[in-house]
Amino acid sequence: MTQIGERTATFRVSSPVDAGESYLVSWAALTDVGKRRAVNEDSVVAHPPIFAVADGMGGHAAGDVASDAVVTRLGAVGDEPFTTGDVIDEALSLALTDIDLVGDETTLGTGTTVTGVALSLVDGHPKWAVFNIGDSRVYQLLNGTLERLTVDHSVVQELVDAGLITAEQAETHPDSNIITRAVGFHEKPVPDYSLLDIVAGQRILVCSDGLTKELTDHGIAHYLRREGSAWQTASSLVEAALTNGGRDNVTVLVIDVAAE
Structure with a gap:
């Protein structure tokens, strides 16, 4: 496990073209082995x-190394107020x-999910760039309503999208741990991207599937x-994830946005 950056902090986000567009962003990052x-x-x-959160796979120490590689490279992007999809890519x-380099030394290779949000500029105005590879997730709570902002890259999600199983059946499906996209396994990383407005009162959750295995979206909304x-x-x-079983590593990153 690698944790880059402060576990909890607050900083200011301001538009370079509109002095009145300014927010205070607070966050907390927490992880547990389960x-x-x-x-x-x-x-x-x-x-x-x-x-961002990365959930490694591959067994032994290989998954840990894979997730470490991703957050280390993403962490090196820091010290700039905004970034772009090209920089993340x-x-x-x-x-x-x-x-x-690690995968070549293992029989099955290794890889990791990665999901998160990045501060970006669109016509000089701050936005969240939401990005995702794998089945870790990003949620937004705004005005009491929870919205999942990412789509899992997984076998069961494809089955749900095809109407072959329900979302409830997906939770206990035998292939629930099989993902269809990752960073690793000698394949070019291909994130999904979307843009999200930065809004005062917004709460964002970035999490590994160690949380979503133990809490439904309804349960997640309750705590948020x-x-x-x-x-x-x-x-x-x-x-709550540990109380409900703690079957996997669990990592959460909670981000709150307030008007300055």
């Missing part, structure tokens, strides 16, 4: 302008080179709606 795993193969980066390509700091919310989410 109750059944010997190694934490999740990693997290909270280093503006990038906030380049960081992931460099991470792939790092991962392949609670009053409290980003750190209190992150702690409650991890505790």
Whole structure:
């Protein structure tokens, strides 16, 4: 497990073209090995302008190395107020080179999911660039409504999209751990991207599937709606995942946006 950046902090995001467009962004990043795993193969980066979670796979220490490579490369993008999809793509390509050095030494190879949000500019106005590879997720809670912002790259998600199983059946499907896209395995990383407005009162959750295996979206919404700091919310989410079984490593990154 690798954690890059502060576990909790607050910083200012301002538009370079509109002095009145300014926000205070607070975050908390928390990870736990869970109750059944010997190694934490999740990693997290909270280093503006990038906030991301990576969930490694491949067994032994290989998954840990893969997730470390991704957050290390993404963390190196820091110290700039905003970034772009091209910069993220380049960081992931460099991470792939790092991962392949490890993958060549293992029989089955290794890889990792990666998902998160990055501060970007559109016509001079700050936006969140949401990006995703694999089945880790990004959610937004706004005005009490929870919205999943990413689509899992997984076998069961494809079955759900095809109408062959329901979302409820997907939770217990025997292929629920099989993903269809990753960073690693000698394949070019191909993230999905979308843009999201930065809004005062917004709460964003970035998490590995160690959380979503133990909590439904309804349960996640329950904890995100609670009053409290980003750190209190992150702690409650991890505790709930452990209480419900803790079958996998669990990592959460909670980001709160307030008007300055």
